[in-house]
Each structure stands twice: as C-alpha cells, then as structure tokens.
Amino acid sequence: MSPAQKAYVIGLDGGTGGARALLSDLDGNVVAMATHDYETTFPLPGWAEQTPVDWWRAACVAVRKLITGAAIPVDRIFAICADGTSSTVVALDEQLEPTMPAILWMDNRASPQARSMTQSNDPALRRSRLGVSSEWAIPKILWLKENRPEIFRRSRWFVEMADYLALKLTGKLTLGHNQITNRWFFDGRRGGWPEAFFSHIGLDGITERFPQRIVPLGTAIGKITPDAAEAMGLSWDTTVVAGGTDAYVAMLGLNVCAPGRTAFITGSSHLVLPMTDKDIEVPGIFGPHPDCVIPGLFVMEGGQVSSGSIIRWWHDHIGKALKPGEDAYAAMMREAAAIPIGADGLVALDFWQGNRNPYIDYDLQGAIWGMTLKHTPAHMLRALIESVAYGTANILRTLAGNGVPVETMVVCGGATRSAFLLQMHADVAGIPIIVPKVPDATAFGAAIAASVGAGLHASLADAAAHMVREDHVVEPDMTAHRRYREAFSFYEETYQALHPLMHRMARRNEVTA
Template sequence: MTMNGKAYFVGLDGGTGGARAIVVDHDGNVVSMATHDYETTFPRPGWAEQTPADWWRAACLAVRQAVREAGIPAASVKAISADGTSSTLVALDGNLQPTMPAILWMDSRAAQQARRMTQTNDAALRRSRLGVSSEWMLPKILWIKESTPSIYERSRWFVEMTDYLALRLTGRLTLGLNHITNRWFYDGRRGGWPEDFFTRIGLGDITARFPDEILPLAEPIGPLTSEAADQLGLLPGTLVVCGGTDAYVAMVGLDVCRPGRTAFITGSSHLVLPMTDRDVEVPGIFGPHPDCVVPGLFVMEGGQVSSGSIVRWWHDHIGRLGQGGGDTYGDMLRQAESMPIGADGLVALDFWQGNRNPYIDYELQGALWGLTLKHTPAHMLRALIESVAYGTENILRTLRAHAISIETMVICGGATRTPFLTQMHADVCGIPIAVPKVLDATAFGSAINAAVGAGFYGSLPEASRHMVKESHVVEPDMRRNDAYGEVFEFYRETHEAMSPLMHRMARRGQETLRSGKTVDLALPDTAPRMAMAQPAE
C-alpha cells in the first residue's frame, strides 16, 4: 500500500508495434502510461517477423518509465499482468532461447498448411468450420516442421508472445488458457487437446512440446524474479498474473464480460468480439470459444487482418511524401474526410494480408479500382479507409444472418483517436458505438486482470464493472448509412469478381517461392541470451 492507502497494478501490452505499460489504481484511474516501439520485418511477401529480445527490452523501458512517471513507490505495485498479440509464435530450445525470429500473428506463410487442415473436416474444427486461419499456431508449427526441419528439431517448446513475456517476468514456462482456446484448438469442455487431429495433420508429437501448466486469465503465475524486477523498476516478489490474447484481454478493459455486450478492437487489425451464453456456430466466424475470458460464457470472433496497418502503410509510403514535416497523419486524414462517400467511384478491398473473417482466405490481396485522372491521393486514401469499415460491416452482417444481433459496440484502439474513423464505422454499420474513458483497453484490461489475480476483486466481471467507465456514445447518421450501403455492395461484388484472379496470383507467387533459394531462419550465434532456469519436464 502507498502512504495514501492505495494499491496499484501494472498492465503490460505486447502490441504489434511496441510495448505499452499502464499504471492503474484500485478504482480504475490511470496514473501513468508509457510506450516503446520495436521493429517488424517483412522478409518475403506475406511474411512478418519480430525479435523476442526486442519485446523484452521495450517492455522493461515502458514499465520502468510508467512507474517512474506515476510517482509511486515500487512497493505500492501489487501485481503485473502481460498480454500479447495473438498467434505470434515463439520457438524455444531446451535452454529457453529462441531458435528463430518470432512469426508474427499477421504472417500468412502457412496458408497451404492451414488449407490442408481445413480439408480434414475434423471434429476439432467445429469453431472454424469454413477454414483454419494461417495466422494460427498449429499451421505455423507445421510449416516449420515441413519447411525448416532442423529448426523444428531444435525447438523444444512452442509458446505465444504472452507466454514468453510471462517467462521473462517469472522464469516459469506456462501456457495461457485464453489463447490456446481461441487459437490452438484446445477445448476444456471436450477433453482438452485434440490429439487425434494433431496426429492426422502430421503433428502427432506436438503436445510434448507444449508446456504442461495451463492457466486461465487472472490466475497468479508466481513472483517477479530479482533480475526482471531490477530491469522493470519493480520489487522482487511482485505478483505476476496470467494474461492472454491482447484483444480478449481488451474485452475486460471494455467491460465486455457479460452476455449481450460486444467489443470492437481497432488498431493494426480490427476485431468484433461478442460475449454470449449461447454455444452456437456461425460459418465464417470463429467460435464459440468457451470459458476463455469468463468461465461459463462464450466469445465469438470476427476479425480483419489489415485495417489500421493499411492507413499506416499509406502514411509511410505515400502520405508523408511532399509534406513539410507537419502533422502528416492529421493532414492526410482531413483530406480523406473531405472526399465524398464512395470516393467518387473508387472501390477498395482491405485484404492486404488476406481475409480472416468471414471468408477465411489468406490468398486474397488488397485491391483498388475505378481510377480516373480526376482522382487524387486523398480519394485513394478515402477508398482504403472505407474498405476497412466495409470489412467490419461484412462481419456484422454474417453474425446477424445467424441470429447474433449486435445492437451496439464498445470501441478501443487506434480508430478512437480520430473521430472521423469512429463516426464512419458507426455510419457504415448503422449502430451506436460507445467510447470508454480509457481508450487503451488492452493494457487497461491487463491491469484489471492483475487486480483480480492479486485478490482485490472476486472476478473479472466484478472488477470490470467497477473500474471501467464510459465517456460518450457515437450515434450513426442513417442517411450516410444508406449511401455507404450502396458502395458496400460494390465491395462485396468486387471480392466475388477478383477472388479467382487473386488465387491465381497467390499460386504464382508460391511457385516462384518454391523455385527460389531457401532463407536461413535461425538466429545468429550473437543473438542476445537470457539466463533462467529450465522448467521441469
């Protein structure tokens, strides 16, 4: 406790672009926040990699800065919890050192393995009937086994980014129930691991490479090690609490812990996450995932692989060209906002890293058509931004077609920083969007998770109700909704028309890749090493 009697909790978010740390008190008041970036590399089309040591370095800098700026003694921090990007694969050797760069969630190199898994029609696929995502862990692990067998043999353990951060915090190697339920085909209500399915796809030995200890959200893992505490600016023995997938942890930070509430996570990717008490399958939507956030409830998931990342690409490669060093993001978005709905006849597809939902097709690519000499870069950006909103609406229509009604959504992430983007989503989807006071819901959710794990609340729903507050609601303009609806039909018909060509192009690229030289994925001998005890096997 501090001198004023308050306890504080640290949430650590391992995002796509960097680590964010937040310090929160018992009532949900944010005291401080800090962020440090790390790099993503794209060595081949569809590939995306990061270096685990970079995550830890950024995490330490972010937590140390956040605690320092909070102006509180380290002893007042009662617990810390970390989340990470979903299906970011970390392969570790017997000494807990990475054997290769981490394969980032958006990486689609395992599309062929995912397709073969889908073709089995195994009972383990009941929560992804229309297809296995190449983003998920098992396709990526199978890709490693088939494409780089030497690395596979050296890889004693396969874990997620979240598990790696927990390992660096505590020295213990564990698996989070949250992400293995929504990404690894684990189903605690149906016997756990689908061993027969793993054997069928050529990974019959794989569970021996998964840590045995599986922990749910908000479960204590153990005390912070002395080494980690020194690097983070915290005290040894500070409680470390099990986290999970970033977007699912954000549900906690948005108070989406009860049936009938829906989280709308925006950022590099978009996610629509309804909480339900119904065990119902929706073709094209992942789920229902049982007990992965709140025991007894299910989460449905519809996502877009590339959303905010498209806007970031535009800024980095086109938007900042010719700018005089001013607010390039703001300038280019204001120009796009001034364009008419439909961008004067331009139509775009948001499939720059494939489509997660509702098509589950990672051989799709982005598209932009309708260009004339009238169009400007601002028109193009407008069409790209609209395509992201149409992708969200496509998911909502799929849910509605199967009696999953979404009456409103609670938003967080990058889109909330630009009212134009939030309003466009409300207008395109025709529903109100609630905006919470704390917009960084993922890091905030991790802090709430830490408070529950430390025993300051009895459950995640109880903590969320108390700690999460609403700021305002963005209401849809139904006249704009009608106009967007007309362009949305072009969006869907563009997918239907372009899909065969995109598949042909993807096959051509795969053939080129097979005929080329292989890439050595192993980390160099000079890669940073971390000292810690090996877990008992």
C-alpha cells in the first residue's frame, strides 16, 4: 500500500524541555519525528515556570518539521493527540489567555499548602494517604489564591498543559479525565469532585473554574481549527483527540494495558507505573487511580522528581566544560562506567527537587558525601547516577512490600539511549527491563490514542497490542545486584540521617510571598 493510501496519526508530546511530534502508521511504524525546544525559568529556589505561548509555538514548529520530513500527503493524517507534563498548571482569563506563566510540574512552591492538605486527613486523600504532592495542581491553585490573589481573581479557568494544547488545536475548552484522576483528586467511581474537601482547604467553589467538559484519554474532542491547521500545515479535516499526563499516555506506547505489566518512564523524572486490577492502597505510593488509562483497571504511581535532570545538570554545568569539543554525554557515561560499584565510597541522594515517592517530602534536597582527595569528577557522576537507580529501587521495594510486586518493567525515555544506564537500573532492581522498538513511548502513546479517537482502532488496549513491539530485554547481573544492595543501605541511611537537617534548611530558605 502506498503512502497516499495509508492512514497516519500524530502524537504530540509536550515535554519538560520541548515539543516532540511523531508520525506513525496504524501498524506502529514510525515514519518521522521532529522536536523544538522551549525554556524553563527558575525565579526562586524550588520554583519552575514556562510560558504557554512557547509551547504552542514549539508544537507548530515540530509538526511542520515532521510533515516536511515525512513527505506524507496531509489528507492521510487523520488525527493528532497531545499529551503534556503534569501537574503543569495553566491559569486562563475570560478570553482564554494565560494570566501568568505556567507553574511547571517540578515546582514545589506549594509545599506549605500540600502539608496543610495532608493534615486534613480528608477521605479524598485515600490515594495519597501519606502525603499530598506539592507538584499537584490543587496545592498550586491554593498557593495562587493565598499568595497572588489578584492573579487568582483574574483567572477564570484552570487547566493542564495537555488541555491548553487541545484548546489551541480545537478552540474548545476541555479537561482531561486522565490528568484530573491522577493529579486533581477526581474519582469517577466515588462521585467525581470532592467538593467538601475543596471547601475545607479554602477552595470553596473552585470546580466552577474547571472546564465542565471532561474527556477521557483517546476520545475525539473535535476537528482542528482552520488557524491551527494553517499553523501546523495539517488538513482542516484532522481530528483532535484527548491526551493526558505524559507518563500515563506513555503506558499506551509501552503496551502496559493489562494487570501485571509495569511501565518505567525515564527522562527529567522517573516513573514506575504498574497496571493492576486491585483497588489497593500502598503507603508512600500514589493510587490506585481508577479508569484513567484503561477502563476497569487501576494505575499505581511511584515517581522521582529528579533523575535525568540531575544528569542533565551535570552535563550542562560540568560535563561540557570538562569535555569541550566532543560528545560530552558519551564521555561522561564512559568515565562513570569505569568507576566501581559504590563509587569508591561516595554516596549521593537524588532529592534535588524533593522526593515524590516513597517519602512524599518536598523539603528534601540533594546531597553527596564521602569525598576524599582520591575522588574525581567521574566518581561524583557515578554516585549521582547510582542515587537515581537507588531511588527507583526504593519505589519498587515499597510496592513489593505492600503486595504489588514488579517482576519486570517496560522502559522508555532518555535511559534507553544509554546501555550503561539501563544495565545499572536492571542490576540495582534485580529485574529484567524490556526495551520496545519505539523508545519514545510518550509521543508514540499519544499517536496510539489518536488512532482510537479517529475510529481507526477499536480500543486503546487493542491499538497498543497491535502497534507496540518489543526490541530486546536487559537482564540483571545478580552478582552486581548483591553489591548494589549493600551500597543501597548507605543511600537509605543517608536519608534517615540528613532529612532533619534538610527540613531545617528548607524552613530557612522558604519564601513567604
């Protein structure tokens, strides 16, 4: 069948660093990809912001690059679906224009509000019993009301990044069922919005500022607007399909659509996402989130705020300076791999923007100790990378200790570009890691959702089963696993020793607006 006869779909991923567009046929063959970056600003310690207009500009550039590179007739591109980072809060005025920069998912300015919400012990907290994440949208909206009341008053609507992209594509204001289930305390099985909880914490009537049309993942929102079609180079007949939280959309791109399968999302942050049919709570883990990916099933969530972003920080501030004129990432990884397990006594913590799971403590900070004159920058990098792998293992241990064992994971994202990183994660965890043919599972998952919303596949599970294929498996070295297990104990005990000091430092640095 010629390209002029086949059907194609676009997945658009609004990531932390930029927009990524992917074009796939209905058999899961990726035809082309394109990216365009945007900036993040850090106005104060723990804060992180982006400009929504930059997202839309980058999305249009990426899709135009994609279409140019693919040379596919645009009338054969039937649908587009956008996911986004979450919780990245967008406040809109009556004219649907942003009233302020978007508060990025990693921003932890709302830690006091999250602590206050946790102390309420409200039944709405059943999926975050040990603590509300300061990353989530509701604490951030409460922060805005308490600290920027004039902006709060001007903000008619609150949405997520994926909702904003859908708005720009269709002109329709919607709220994704996926992201409000796993981030906004919405529970379709227990009455929807927890109005009493919102009133109790000081957000009485807030749901009136949430779009009333709630769209499940993979549902058609409508046709693209002529203006958006022109900006992206698409046909006016293109269907726009509801996306959701980037990592949850990536579960489709990894075919994690059945109980017992687990997604391992790597990038600026790491996520471990088991799919289960059990409505079971695990202390320190978020969930179980019902029906937000596959109807009838639940998703558990364990995440690290800082993982790939730590390695990126090292590259940008140290790696490029140490290795000018060459591939700094490759050189960094090569030198770190040459350092023995345990980094010759260096121990690091990966809490550079706090800890999401299992401690749910955003007052924690990164640390590294054990330095001697023997140690080199490669030792430091090795210790930092090990801390990321230990953070993942800590989540897996928490799940297993509460009746949700993870026996293997399907991986996507940045770690797939490094055999060293993948092997370390397999060795530290002591489980096999499956690598799919398409490692960019987030944009690919959005494309899979697009195919369902356009009526080209029957269901999300059917589409994923048809389009996703396995490439290879990274088996753990159990001898290395035993050595890492000893080093992991230092990671755990370092957290226990330092967290009181870290809390004191957080109070010292806390900004009262």
